[in-house]
Amino acid sequence: MSVTVRVPSALRKLTNGQAELAGDGSTVRELLVDVGEANPGLLDRITGDDGEIRQFLNVFVNGSDIRFEDDLDTAVASGDEVSIVPSIAGG
Amino acid sequence: MGEFQLPRELSGPILEEAERAGPEEACGLIVGRRRSNRVRATRTVSCDNLAPPEARARRFEIDPRLLIEVERAVRDTDEEVVGFYHSHPDSEPIPSELDSIYMALWPDKVWLIVGQGAGDEGQIMRAWSLDLADQGSLREVRLVSIDTVMEGQIRQAKV
Numbered sequence: 001m002s003v004t005v006r007v008p009s010a011l012r013k014l015t016n017g018q019a020e021l022a023g024d025g026s027t028v029r030e031l032l033v034d035v036g037e038a039n040p041g042l043l044d045r046i047t048g049d050d051g052e053i054r055q056f057l058n059v060f061v062n063g064s065d066i067r068f069e070d071d072l073d074t075a076v077a078s079g080d081e082v083s084i085v086p087s088i089a090g091g
Numbered sequence: 092m093g094e095f096q097l098p099r100e101l102s103g104p105i106l107e108e109a110e111r112a113g114p115e116e117a118c119g120l121i122v123g124r125r126r127s128n129r130v131r132a133t134r135t136v137s138c139d140n141l142a143p144p145e146a147r148a149r150r151f152e153i154d155p156r157l158l159i160e161v162e163r164a165v166r167d168t169d170e171e172v173v174g175f176y177h178s179h180p181d182s183e184p185i186p187s188e189l190d191s192i193y194m195a196l197w198p199d200k201v202w203l204i205v206g207q208g209a210g211d212e213g214q215i216m217r218a219w220s221l222d223l224a225d226q227g228s229l230r231e232v233r234l235v236s237i238d239t240v241m242e243g244q245i246r247q248a249k250v
Contacts, residue, residue: 006159009199056196058155065156086196088153088175089142091116091189 001078005035007042008086014042028059029072031082046084047072056087092232093128095174095201095218099238101135106214108137109178109205115147116140116178120161121203123173130173130201131237136161150189151177174201174218182206184217186229194221194229201232 002022007015015021021039025031036043048054052072059066060083066074076082101121109117118140123132138157142150153175161172175197179187184206186194194202198221208215218232 006162008196010196056193060156060159063156063159083159085155085158087193088155088158088197089151089189090177090193090202091150091187 003031003076003078004081005031006081006083006085008084010086011042011045011084014045015039026075026077027070027072028061028066028074028076028082031076032072058085058087059083060085092130092201092220094130094233094235095203096129096131096235096237097203097216097218098132099236101132102216102236105135105176105203106205106216109180109214112140112178113180116142116149116151116180117205118151118153118175118177120153120158120172121174121176121201122161122165122170124169125171125173132173133170135176148180172200174203174220176203176205178214179204179206183208184215186219191229194219195227198223198227203234 002024005021005023007019007021012019021035023031023035025034032043032046046054046057053059061074061076062080119138120136121132122134123130136157138153140147141152141154158172165171184204186202186204190202200220202219203216204219205214205216216234218234219229220232221227222230
């Protein structure tokens with residue numbers, strides 16, 4: 001059983017339209033690298049040159065914001081759901 | 092997206108919420124169904140404005156966890172989160188520069204904005220999205236009130 005990654009619509013052109021991906025890894029970083037290998041370009045849209053999550057993007061593990069956990073080193077396990085959610089804001 | 096259908100029982104409460112929230116911006120999620128080129132709203136989820144208190148008159152921010160919760164609730168149904176609404180307490184219901192930045196992050200969503208109409212029109216609503224067929228340019232979506240079949244802008248009578 002793998003970890004599920006929920007992909008926002010803005011990034012689905014990099015996943016052949018798939019809203020949900022399955023990947024492996026023991027941390028969010030490993031998981032994103034894993035799904036990034038199967039979906040070229042995806043990882044670069046999620047993390048910046050500094051290797052951290054891009055501005056305006058949020059990553060949640062089972063609904064918990066990884067910024068309040070261990071960021072990309074947050075642990076994931078089989079059966080977890082990781083959601084990538086752009087910020088919802090404006091003026 | 093060719094048309095955004097908004098039932099009157101949803102538009103009324105959004106306008107009232109915007110009025111109550113003033114001078115701060117109101118905001119929320121819109122759940123609905125897609126039918127080919129049309130989107131029909133079925134319900135709304137009012138959200139707290141999480142922008143810093145001193146900025147709420149000109150900014151809104153929705154907790155992304157609410158979106159995750161609602162999307163989880165409607166998964167495997169024919170409903171989905173089809174858009175977001177927010178208000179411009181002192182300006183027209185036209186996307187601001189900041190709105191446009193965030194709209195680019197949500198290319199398939201309708202952005203419903205409540206704002207001031209011209210003259211003594213009071214509050215009006217207009218709907219917007221990005222035209223994916225035209226390099227993601229901003230464009231207005233035809234807003235249709237289902238009950239009245241009135242197309243274009245929905246007006247709130249001034250009290």
